[in-house]
Amino acid sequence: MIFFIKTLDGKAWRALVAGYETPMVTVDGVSVPKLKVDWTDAEEQASVGNARAINAIFNSVDLNMFKLINSCITSIEAWKILEVAYERTSKVKISRLQLITSKFEALKMTEDELVSEYNERVLEIVNDSLLLGEKISESKIVRKVLCLLSRKFDMKVTAIEEAQDITTLKLDELFGSLLTFEMAMSNRESKKGKGIAFKFAYEQKITVNQSNNEVNQDEPIALLTKQFFKMVRKFKSMNTAGITVRTGRHDGENSTRKANDFSYRRNNDHDKKNYYATLSDEDSNDDEVDHGTNAFIACHVTFGDGAKGRIIAKGNIDRSNLPCLNEVRYVDGLKANLISISQLCDQGYSVNFNNKTGYVTKNKARLVAQGYAQVEGINFDETFAPVARLKAIRLLLGISCICKFKLYQMDVKSAFLNGYLNEEVFVAQPKGFVDSEFPQHVYKLNKALYGLKQAPRAWYKRLTIYLGDKGYSRSGTSKTLFINRTSSELIIAQIYVDDIIFGGFPKAFIGNFINIMKSEFEMSMVGELSCFLGLQIKQRSIFISQEKYVKNLVKKFGLDQCQHKRTSVATHVKVTKDINGTVVDHKLYRSLVGSLLYLMASKLDIAYAVGICARFQSDPRTSHLTVVKRILKYVHGTSDFGILYSFDTTSTLVGYCDADWAGSPDDRKSTSGGCFFVGNNLISWFSKKQNCVSLSTAEARECLYPDDLDE
Numbered sequence: 001m002i003f004f005i006k007t008l009d010g011k012a013w014r015a016l017v018a019g020y021e022t023p024m025v026t027v028d029g030v031s032v033p034k035l036k037v038d039w040t041d042a043e044e045q046a047s048v049g050n051a052r053a054i055n056a057i058f059n060s061v062d063l064n065m066f067k068l069i070n071s072c073i074t075s076i077e078a079w080k081i082l083e084v085a086y087e088r089t090s091k092v093k094i095s096r097l098q099l100i101t102s103k104f105e106a107l108k109m110t111e112d113e114l115v116s117e118y119n120e121r122v123l124e125i126v127n128d129s130l131l132l133g134e135k136i137s138e139s140k141i142v143r144k145v146l147c148l149l150s151r152k153f154d155m156k157v158t159a160i161e162e163a164q165d166i167t168t169l170k171l172d173e174l175f176g177s178l179l180t181f182e183m184a185m186s187n188r189e190s191k192k193g194k195g196i197a198f199k200f201a202y203e204q205k206i207t208v209n210q211s212n213n214e215v216n217q218d219e220p221i222a223l224l225t226k227q228f229f230k231m232v233r234k235f236k237s238m239n240t241a242g243i244t245v246r247t248g249r250h251d252g253e254n255s256t257r258k259a260n261d262f263s264y265r266r267n268n269d270h271d272k273k274n275y276y277a278t279l280s281d282e283d284s285n286d287d288e289v290d291h292g293t294n295a296f297i298a299c300h301v302t303f304g305d306g307a308k309g310r311i312i313a314k315g316n317i318d319r320s321n322l323p324c325l326n327e328v329r330y331v332d333g334l335k336a337n338l339i340s341i342s343q344l345c346d347q348g349y350s351v352n353f354n355n356k357t358g359y360v361t362k363n364k365a366r367l368v369a370q371g372y373a374q375v376e377g378i379n380f381d382e383t384f385a386p387v388a389r390l391k392a393i394r395l396l397l398g399i400s401c402i403c404k405f406k407l408y409q410m411d412v413k414s415a416f417l418n419g420y421l422n423e424e425v426f427v428a429q430p431k432g433f434v435d436s437e438f439p440q441h442v443y444k445l446n447k448a449l450y451g452l453k454q455a456p457r458a459w460y461k462r463l464t465i466y467l468g469d470k471g472y473s474r475s476g477t478s479k480t481l482f483i484n485r486t487s488s489e490l491i492i493a494q495i496y497v498d499d500i501i502f503g504g505f506p507k508a509f510i511g512n513f514i515n516i517m518k519s520e521f522e523m524s525m526v527g528e529l530s531c532f533l534g535l536q537i538k539q540r541s542i543f544i545s546q547e548k549y550v551k552n553l554v555k556k557f558g559l560d561q562c563q564h565k566r567t568s569v570a571t572h573v574k575v576t577k578d579i580n581g582t583v584v585d586h587k588l589y590r591s592l593v594g595s596l597l598y599l600m601a602s603k604l605d606i607a608y609a610v611g612i613c614a615r616f617q618s619d620p621r622t623s624h625l626t627v628v629k630r631i632l633k634y635v636h637g638t639s640d641f642g643i644l645y646s647f648d649t650t651s652t653l654v655g656y657c658d659a660d661w662a663g664s665p666d667d668r669k670s671t672s673g674g675c676f677f678v679g680n681n682l683i684s685w686f687s688k689k690q691n692c693v694s695l696s697t698a699e700a701r702e703c704l705y706p707d708d709l710d711e
């Protein structure tokens with residue numbers, strides 16, 4: 001308003017600031033308004049300025065405010081009324097300023113809020129404060145915005161703080177940069193695909209519950225996509241008898257259909273169920289539509305090629321002692337129907353995909369008892385099996401970047417059954433398979449089985465001999481690494497129990513390795529390496545992270561809703577034994593530290609902090625648990641951080657090391673740290689407490705001179 005009145009002319013602004021008084025004249029000692037015909041030019045111009053100012057004010061307010069000032073003659077009079085109406089009295093003004101200050105302090109961006117919406121909220125508060133005469137400095141606003149952005153902008157905030165001077169950064173520049181970053185993230189997000197219609201099937205008899213033919217238009221149909229119609233609500237009961245589905249005809253008669261392919265499997269070892277059903281319609285007929293299914297007349301499903309199919313009916317597949325499938329859609333024209341994959345997984349089932357002939361293509365148990373962090377055994381030297389280390393995996397990734405080739409993964413369908421035994425081994429009869437005639441007898445094994453201590457050794461021995469005969473040599477330092485190299489050909493294979501990672505050049509040489517392995521063992525190609533030993537790997541420019549592991553970890557310990565930390569440990573705090581502190585649960589503390597130690601496979605920035613916390617596992621206190629939780633909050637905020645392996649690198653091996661001088665306040669021992677690069681790619685790092693105690697400079701000299709004299 002002020003600037004608008006200033007643009008009219010100087011006289012209007014002067015009338016608003018200095019005020020305007022009607023020209024008066026004294027007649028017989030009494031002041032009366034001066035006649036307009038007697039006004040001077042200056043008085044005329046002052047009157048015009050006042051009129052313009054008050055006209056601008058009248059046209060700038062709403063109807064309610066106009067009622068307050070419509071009787072005003074001068075612009076300054078109307079202006080003072082508006083000041084009181086908007087800003088109130090001084091006490092009210094102070095209260096409003098306090099309220100605005102509280103809003104500014106609590107100004108935090110929500111996770112689903114856009115940058116433009118957040119910008120509007122910030123500017124609204126800043127402008128309200130400015131109207132009340134309190135201007136918030138731009139540097140303060142910028143710092144506030146950076147501190148209270150949502151978690152997805154943490155990486156951008158760090159980059160801005162490192163690259164620019166926050167005190168001179170403009171607010172519009174900041175929001176412009178954030179808006180650009182938000183648009184880039186939106187473009188990288190995977191698009192939601194169309195749904196793939198599930199196929200329907202029957203083996204015995206399938207009954208449609210006509211009373212449940214209700215349509216839920218909000219259920220998207222898709223297989224292995226983000227949006228899909230849920231074909232199955234939940235498993236209510238376990239079934240083993242027949243499956244029946246009846247679909248009504250227009251004439252009210254029921255027709256019974258047969259299901260010709262149905263299988264149900266259960267893995268007793270791991271207490272997981274594998275469930276897969278395929279149904280084929282033998283007598284599909286458009287006339288088989290019940291009058292009670294009119295709710296489905298306008299309901300369709302979308303196929304993979306974009307075509308649509310009409311839903312004729314919906315019912316339940318109920319069978320004794322097998323999962324009950326509720327609200328299964330019968331789609332016109334479909335020959336087979338896959339059960340909802342996502343719901344099966346939610347219920348604790350795993351899915352076996354069958355090939356065209358109906359045989360399971362991949363159905364094997366996994367060795368999970370030993371976990372990822374296997375180490376050499378000391379009690380059973382004769383049964384020791386070599387295990388790939390994470391350092392070796394990172395080194396292999398670095399080499400693939402230098403040689404610029406991709407890594408692939410193969411899977412042995414039954415690794416231990418491929419291991420031959422050189423000695424006689426007998427095992428007890430498994431529970432449930434005891435021979436009633438010979439209950440005291442035992443079985444003699446011809447091949448290695450799961451749970452047998454000699455099984456890993458037998459498998460590795462056979463694999464080593466076989467690859468050796470094919471021209472592959474085993475590494476002297478890593479017993480699970482095999483190399484075949486010529487002047488123009490190279491292939492490297494890393495073995496981890498029944499998973500094989502390999503890569504090389506040219507492609508024909510890789511194909512030869514695949515054929516060699518498949519000719520001797522039952523193997524399947526997994527494809528390009530994307531996940532191994534809990535590491536998520538992206539091979540465009542190889543990037544490894546443990547984002548999924550971090551999310552599961554913070555959720556496990558109940559810290560998924562906590563505020564993130566910018567650093568893994570406070571720089572001003574020295575962690576000590578804290579003998580007087582409160583003792584905490586040893587099991588919880590060790591579980592936290594152990595999880596973080598495994599997380600160090602891709603997060604070297606927590607190596608020092610986790611190493612210090614690991615020293616107090618024998619007697620943890622509250623102060624130690626607080627430090628560990630801080631580390632967990634830090635990794636939660638940086639869950640998408642990892643290690644990038646660049647293809648633009650050399651084969652030069654470089655190492656860096658350092659140590660803190662007497663960093664431990666308990667025993668004055670130092671902590672050494674180091675990292676090693678192949679070119680630009682980080683392959684190994686460590687943080688370890690030294691065994692010796694740090695000595696003073698004088699004492700060190702005293703010990704040094706006698707040694708020199710002896711020499």
